[in-house]
Amino acid sequence: MSEQQHIQLAEESLAKQSTTLNLGPTHPATHGVFQNIMEIDGERVLSTVPTIGYIHRAFEKIAERRPYYQVTPLTDRLNYCSAPINNMGWHMTIEKLIGIQTPKRVDYMRVIIMELARIADHLICNSVVAVDTGALTGFTYVFQWRELIYEIYEEICGSRLTTNIGRVGGFERNFTPVAWQKINKFMEGFPKVMREFEALLNRNRIFMERCIDAGPISAERALNYSFTGPNLRAAGVDYDVRVAQPYSSYQDFDFKIPVGTTGDVYDRYMVRNDEIWQSYSIIEQALQKIAALEKEDPAQKDVFYAPESDAYHLPPKEDVYTKMEALIYHFKMIMGEIAVPAGEVYHGVEGANGEVGYYLISDGGRTPYRLHFRRPCFIYYQAYPEIVAGGLLSDAIITLSSLNVIAGELDA
Amino acid sequence: MALTNEILKQKLTDKFGEQLTEWEEQYALLTARIPADANLKVIQYLFETEGFQFLTDLTAVHYPDRTGEELCVVYHLHNLVENIRLRLKVYVPVEKPDVFTATKIFSGANWMERETYDNFGINFVGHPNLTRILNVDEMDYFPMRKEYQMEDPTRIDKDDEMFGRGGSI
Numbered sequence: 266m267s268e269q270q271h272i273q274l275a276e277e278s279l280a281k282q283s284t285t286l287n288l289g290p291t292h293p294a295t296h297g298v299f300q301n302i303m304e305i306d307g308e309r310v311l312s313t314v315p316t317i318g319y320i321h322r323a324f325e326k327i328a329e330r331r332p333y334y335q336v337t338p339l340t341d342r343l344n345y346c347s348a349p350i351n352n353m354g355w356h357m358t359i360e361k362l363i364g365i366q367t368p369k370r371v372d373y374m375r376v377i378i379m380e381l382a383r384i385a386d387h388l389i390c391n392s393v394v395a396v397d398t399g400a401l402t403g404f405t406y407v408f409q410w411r412e413l414i415y416e417i418y419e420e421i422c423g424s425r426l427t428t429n430i431g432r433v434g435g436f437e438r439n440f441t442p443v444a445w446q447k448i449n450k451f452m453e454g455f456p457k458v459m460r461e462f463e464a465l466l467n468r469n470r471i472f473m474e475r476c477i478d479a480g481p482i483s484a485e486r487a488l489n490y491s492f493t494g495p496n497l498r499a500a501g502v503d504y505d506v507r508v509a510q511p512y513s514s515y516q517d518f519d520f521k522i523p524v525g526t527t528g529d530v531y532d533r534y535m536v537r538n539d540e541i542w543q544s545y546s547i548i549e550q551a552l553q554k555i556a557a558l559e560k561e562d563p564a565q566k567d568v569f570y571a572p573e574s575d576a577y578h579l580p581p582k583e584d585v586y587t588k589m590e591a592l593i594y595h596f597k598m599i600m601g602e603i604a605v606p607a608g609e610v611y612h613g614v615e616g617a618n619g620e621v622g623y624y625l626i627s628d629g630g631r632t633p634y635r636l637h638f639r640r641p642c643f644i645y646y647q648a649y650p651e652i653v654a655g656g657l658l659s660d661a662i663i664t665l666s667s668l669n670v671i672a673g674e675l676d677a
Numbered sequence: 678m679a680l681t682n683e684i685l686k687q688k689l690t691d692k693f694g695e696q697l698t699e700w701e702e703q704y705a706l707l708t709a710r711i712p713a714d715a716n717l718k719v720i721q722y723l724f725e726t727e728g729f730q731f732l733t734d735l736t737a738v739h740y741p742d743r744t745g746e747e748l749c750v751v752y753h754l755h756n757l758v759e760n761i762r763l764r765l766k767v768y769v770p771v772e773k774p775d776v777f778t779a780t781k782i783f784s785g786a787n788w789m790e791r792e793t794y795d796n797f798g799i800n801f802v803g804h805p806n807l808t809r810i811l812n813v814d815e816m817d818y819f820p821m822r823k824e825y826q827m828e829d830p831t832r833i834d835k836d837d838e839m840f841g842r843g844g845s846i
Binding site for chain 2: 647
């Protein structure tokens with residue numbers, strides 16, 4: 266055996282009083298590929314340096330070579346916990362560019378899907394906060410209901426997680442009777458489950474002690490860090506894109522925007538819980554509005570896309586084989602002969618984590634000239650070192666889960 | 678009185694005169710071009726006086742055909758009180774893509790500028806930590822620039838001639 270090699274320590278490492286801790290990128294408590302190199306003194310976090318980009322897939326570059334309808338599956342993979350909101354946001358961006366006005370029924374159907382997605386996303390986030398504080402029951406319980414939401418997606422578009430749901434101008438097909446039944450089943454059973462979930466945690470002494478004052482951020486800092494969504498509202502700013510710049514007929518709905526005060530983990534948890542109830546009420550209203558539309562005019566039952574959008578989404582396969590028009594549109598779309606106006610458009614929607622924005626520059630060609638996703642996770646995760654500095658390591662963990670950082674959205 | 682695009686344009690013109698050019702309004706969003714050396718002055722003024730205290734988005738675009746001003750940095754600012762958005766553009770040459778950093782005004786600009794640097798190579802002067810963020814550190818080019826094609830141009834099994842843009846971009 267050769268002479269033993271000694272590890273060479275840096276000179277200053279002997280004098281150093283703090284510990285360097287490498288948390289992640291694959292750590293069970295981080296729920297995704299996040300690496301944080303932390304300096305800790307005992308249990309206190311002194312500083313942290315996040316490393317991101319582990320699942321960077323260059324979507325913006327890929328989108329520059331994809332026809333508009335092929336960009337939708339890319340948006341799925343941003344925030345994969347609420348993919349339908351991203352899909353709808355993208356469709357609406359193109360509709361804004363082209364100038365398509367969607368019928369009311371399509372808007373309401375979209376609202377149902379988007380609010381279901383918001384509920385699913387918030388359920389994951391809140392139940393995971395509970396898991397990280399040591400309570401697994403709530404998580405497994407609400408996951409059955411997230412499963413039910415996924416079954417609704419499945420009935421509408423055929424897939425569950427990365428949905429590719431809807432098309433430019435509306436939906437690829439009408440909601441089937443089974444889809445409506447599944448939505449109604451969810452609406453009937455969910456409040457009881459949600460109340461039970463809240464009873465488990467909201468006033469739970471252990472949960473409150475763990476969450477209150479953990480990872481707080483002030484309204485000023487949150488705004489300066491361009492926070493949006495529940496994380497901003499938990500800090501006390503009532504900014505919600507659904508109200509500020511209504512899209513998809515959100516102005517027709519009556520709902521509240523819950524806000525917190527301190528922006529800590531507990532406030533974020535409570536804001537998300539309240540938003541679940543608000544989303545539930547929005548879906549209820551949307552169902553009533555659709556019923557009223559259909560009662561007024563039975564022909565409304567067959568409206569699931571904007572008639573003027575035919576040239577922009579792939580027609581149903583059976584029409585392609587039997588109808589001349591559909592065949593022409595299909596051919597033109599696949600061959601990239603679709604006329605899209607040149608222009609610049611920014612469209613923001615209220616994603617489950619905040620404002621999901623699409624900045625699209627079209628030069629009239631087949632693909633976007635440039636497409637930039639405003640990804641809320643990417644923007645607010647940079648505040649993480651500031652939020653956790655000075656707190657306990659275990660608070661840093663629940664802060665990460667309550668910020669709801671989704672790796673796919675973070676890295677695009 | 679509510680702030681509208683017309684009033685905002687008037688106010689900015691009064692304040693900065695000829696420095697702001699190429700005004701346009703697409704899809705109800707007011708856009709202006711600012712010279713690279715005045716970007717902080719304009720943003721600071723908007724932040725302090727006009728209430729544009731929220732940076733929605735910061736990114737860049739590469740226009741290889743615009744000689745001398747190939748790269749364009751785009752800011753989306755938002756006045757949450759008046760609920761009005763504004764888009765600002767700064768054009769810089771690709772040989773010397775220097776733009777002053779907005780991190781002093783918006784903490785949130787930090788990573789947005791790092792991402793823009795990472796993808797386009799914009800040199801944000803004064804940025805506290807202008808390093809790559811999404812791509813690997815060893816990368817020695819800026820991948821979102823148009824000269825880097827998505828697929829290997831020497832591939833012969835895929836002929837895109839018939840499909841829109843062909844093999845160029």
